[in-house]
Amino acid sequence: MGRTIGLISLKGGVGKTTLSAALAVSLANNFGKKVLLIDANYSAPNLGIHMDIISPSRTIHDVLDGDKISSAIHYRYGVDVIPGNFLYRKAVNPLKLRNRLAYFKRNYDFVILDASPSLNNEVLSTILASDNLFIISTPDYPTLSCSMKAAKLARERNNPIEGIILNKVKGKYDVGLEEIQESTGIPVVAKIKNDKIVNLALHERVPAPLFSKGSAFSKEVMRFAGALVGEKEKRGLFLKIRGKDNKKERVNRAVLRESFYEGMFGKNGR
Ligand SMILES: Nc1ncnc2c1ncn2[C@@H]1O[C@H](COP(=O)(O)OP(=O)(O)OP(=O)(O)O)[C@@H](O)[C@H]1O
């Protein structure tokens, strides 16, 4: 039974589309999962650019308008993708997404939704259609305040946020992980550096985990994807010698992995 994962934020440009594409590609190519990736940013869709799908014949807009889901699927980089249409002429109802996916998601291990930052039915579409939600946030105060609002919105809809993915981490002037966790009450489950390979990859229209497998960006995305599939993280020699690992996001991922594993297979495993 497919699990729908929504990546949300109420701030634009934090990396939702970049990370949706990267996560989908990592789940498919690193872990052999069957993945459906959907552009749920209906008024400003651009997932197609990341996945090298330019001028798609059918899109999520057609699906919301009544077309068969299968007619809008484009296969790229190991993933089934439903892109959006910037120029769709008719108004569509984003809230239909949940029902449209209800049966179809059985064909997949994961459905990934790239959300809209608009505080209206567009983001609600992802919140209501997802089994699990993650906030994408950058480590600065304006974005943090938007993340707190997104968390509240999700809670009000009875779909609490599982974790925060911190993106574009730079260092010196960033808001710290502890402060972010304290103010939101949500664990940080990945810390992804600001990495120039992301824009190089976008320029080539290849998702970063395939463009540069060994980059810090790709490795952290893979660790997060690994937690979703219940895979234990490999610890480097240095960490093994030290005998402990105090990276908060890694510990949080271990907790996430357990909860996902139990959700999928029950407490006693497969
Ligand atoms: N870790 C990163 N390092 C460097 N650049 C990044 C990183 N993540 C994303 N970017 C860049 O930031 C820009 C915005 O990313 P993206 O389009 O994924 O954001 P978004 O949250 O989906 O925006 P919107 O809300 O407008 O849909 C892009 O140019 C992307 O290449």
Ligand SMILES: [Mg+2]
């Ligand atoms: Mg986007």
